[in-house]
Amino acid sequence: MARTAGSHSGITGPRVREAALRLFAQHGFAAVSMRQIAKEVGVQAGALYNYTPDKQSLLFDLLKGHMDDLLTARQAVSWPPDPEAQLEHFTRFHIAFHLERPEAVFISYMELRNLTPDNFAVIEDLRRRYESALEAILQTGRDTGVFQVPDTKITTLAIIAMLTGVNTWYRSGGRLSQHEVETIYWDMVRKAVT
Known part of the structure; x- marks a missing residue:
């Protein structure tokens, strides 16, 4: 199949993913057609199949890409040695990683x-890897007497849910800066485990 005039895989491929991400977030996966994505990108619907086999693959690539980016970013950070500093x-x-996305x-x-x-199953495994990193911090803190948590797994899930919830209400330029929000949430997390 010939490539659409003016398209370039290094440019159009990322544009397809960006358009799909935006449309899935606005309208929901089930409501978005490949034709809508193509229109958003400015290519014919058939041209999308040069970049993705189908809509399911596109959704999977977006979710996997997000988790891969999260795990890579976490690995790239230098982590302090003690559990309380690690938890902060x-x-x-x-919060910072997710507010950007x-x-x-x-x-x-x-x-x-x-x-x-x-x-x-693939996405669930990647999520568990991220959750396990937090659970390890909580476990070490509990084992050393720094944290008092009856169940590290439940505490892990509760903390992640609370932190991710910032995305539902935070707006840049609002009443609180991102740093202030991080500080308030750190205080709530610290109180929840001590």
């Missing part, structure tokens, strides 16, 4: 149900 660092890192965060939670079982 995790709190601030999670509101659409990716939204579809990462809202569109999981639309993944095939095999694709869901």
